[in-house]
Amino acid sequence: MRxxxxxxxTGIDDALAILYAVASPALDLxxxxxxxGNVPADVAARSSLAVLARAGAHHVPVAVGATRTLAGAGPxxxxxxxxxxxxxxxxxPAGTDPxxxxxxxxxxxxxxxxxxxxxxxxxxxxxxxxxAAATDLVLVGGELATEEPPExxxxxxxxxxxxxxxxxxPTTLYVADVFQEVSVPPADVARVRSSGQPAASLAGELxxxxxxxxxxxxGALVLLTHPHLFHVEPRxxxxxxxxxxxxxxxxxxxxxxxxxxxxxxxAFVETLLLT
Numbered sequence: 001m002r003x004x005x006x007x008x009x010t011g012i013d014d015a016l017a018i019l020y021a022v023a024s025p026a027l028d029l030x031x032x033x034x035x036x037g038n039v040p041a042d043v044a045a046r047s048s049l050a051v052l053a054r055a056g057a058h059h060v061p062v063a064v065g066a067t068r069t070l071a072g073a074g075p076x077x078x079x080x081x082x083x084x085x086x087x088x089x090x091x092x093p094a095g096t097d098p099x100x101x102x103x104x105x106x107x108x109x110x111x112x113x114x115x116x117x118x119x120x121x122x123x124x125x126x127x128x129x130x131x132a133a134a135t136d137l138v139l140v141g142g143e144l145a146t147e148e149p150p151e152x153x154x155x156x157x158x159x160x161x162x163x164x165x166x167x168x169x170p171t172t173l174y175v176a177d178v179f180q181e182v183s184v185p186p187a188d189v190a191r192v193r194s195s196g197q198p199a200a201s202l203a204g205e206l207x208x209x210x211x212x213x214x215x216x217x218x219g220a221l222v223l224l225t226h227p228h229l230f231h232v233e234p235r236x237x238x239x240x241x242x243x244x245x246x247x248x249x250x251x252x253x254x255x256x257x258x259x260x261x262x263x264x265x266x267a268f269v270e271t272l273l274l275t
Contacts (some may be wrong), residue, residue, distance in 0.1 A: 001027040001115060002224055005107055006136070007065070009037025009122035010044040011082035012206050013216025015051045017121055019203045020218050020268060022055045023275040026225040030110045032062045033103040035126045037156060039086040040075050041067045045098035047086045053093065053275070055199035065103040066125040069157035076156055081211050088209035090202070107133040121217040123153050128160035136170040140220050142237055142244035143176040144257065151176040154244035158188065161244055163236070165251050172254040173237060173244075174220040178230075181261045182215040184224075188269045189213050200272040215268055223256060226267045231258030 004027055008014040021029040034044035034050070045064045052060050067111070068074060083089050089261045103126045110116045111133050118134035120127040124141065131137055141153035162173075184192075184207050193204025207213045215222070223230050235257070238250030 001026060003028045003030050003110065003114060004063045004117045004119055004224070005031045005033065005110055006186045007033045007035060007103065007118060007120045007122055007126045008048060009035050009039060009041070010047045010051070010086045012086070012088045012210045013214065013218055014121050015047065015087060015206055016203055016215060016218040017221050018048060018051050019055055019199050020221045020271060022052070022057045023199055023272050024177035024221070024225050025274065027221065029057065029060050030116065031106050032060060033065045033106055033126055034062065034098070035065045035066060036067055036069060036075055037122045037153070038076060038082045039084065041065055042098070044086055047092070049096055049098060050092040051202065053096070055099050055200045058096070061106070063101045063103055063106045064098050069123060069125050070128065070159040071157065076082050076152060081209065088206065090209060092207045104133060111135070119220055121139040121220065123156040124164050125157045128163040131164060131167050131169050134169055136172070138172045138220050138224065139172045139175065140179065141162070142173050144246060145177055146245050147241045150242040151244065158239060158242060162239060165239070172232065172256065174223060174225070174256045177218060178256045178259045179219060180199045180214070181259055182219045182264045184213045184215060184265045184269060186213065188265065190211065192269055192272055195273055197273065197275050199275040203272050215265060218268060219264060221258070222264050222267055225262065225271070229260045229263045229267065230256050235258050
């Protein structure tokens with residue numbers, strides 16, 4: 001099993017990623033850390049704990065990380081389909097209280113037990129301070145075809161993004177171009193929602209309110225378990241005008257440039273139904 005720590009700003013698709021990490025027999029979810037982004041970091045932590053409780057994963061610790069970006073920004077402004085609690089209005093029972101351990105301490109403690117992949121599904125504020133303790137990084141962020149505004153994860157904390165790019169850990173980037181391609185067909189949303197299995201049915205509820213039923217951040221977890229469904233190439237990536245995108249003088253990263261979207265959606269659904 002691949003040991004993973006998720007760094008999240010729990011919106012709907014972060015919650016889907018947590019559920020997938022719990023459900024997959026190929027992944028060992030060791031901890032969740034939260035960061036400011038879609039919602040405040042403490043809101044993300046409580047939502048993450050509620051998702052874990054629904055999935056029966058009470059043993060997974062959740063730690064509140066950065067409450068402001070390195071440049072001092074708070075949550076992203078403006079309405080989103082995530083809603084004020086990050087879960088799109090899906091009603092959830094309260095989870096236990098999160099810890100306020102430093103995310104770097106959490107990751108170092110996990111890494112003491114062996115290799116660990118840090119999966120960053122949010123602005124890179126926490127990742128900038130914790131990457132050195134990870135074996136490798138899988139990050140949702142950046143874009144190949146740049147549009148305004150910049151992709152929100154890398155763009156919300158450009159200072160942290162620059163620090164991560166200056167690091168030396170093996171890094172795979174799951175870019176917005178691929179993020180937008182994987183959606184679950186309505187029939188499968190209904191099938192998961194009506195499964196009667198707590199984690200799967202919650203995923204169905206979340207997908208039902210998710211824009212276009214996009215898997216979103218959770219696709220980066222499917223990448224870890226089903227890499228043959230993705231096309232990965234080395235690309236030089238750097239920051240240009242607020243965008244994390246291809247540049248001639250950027251850092252060479254493994255970048256997901258293509259995906260078998262229907263197969264990834266199927267793998268996501270079938271894994272959830274294992275629980």
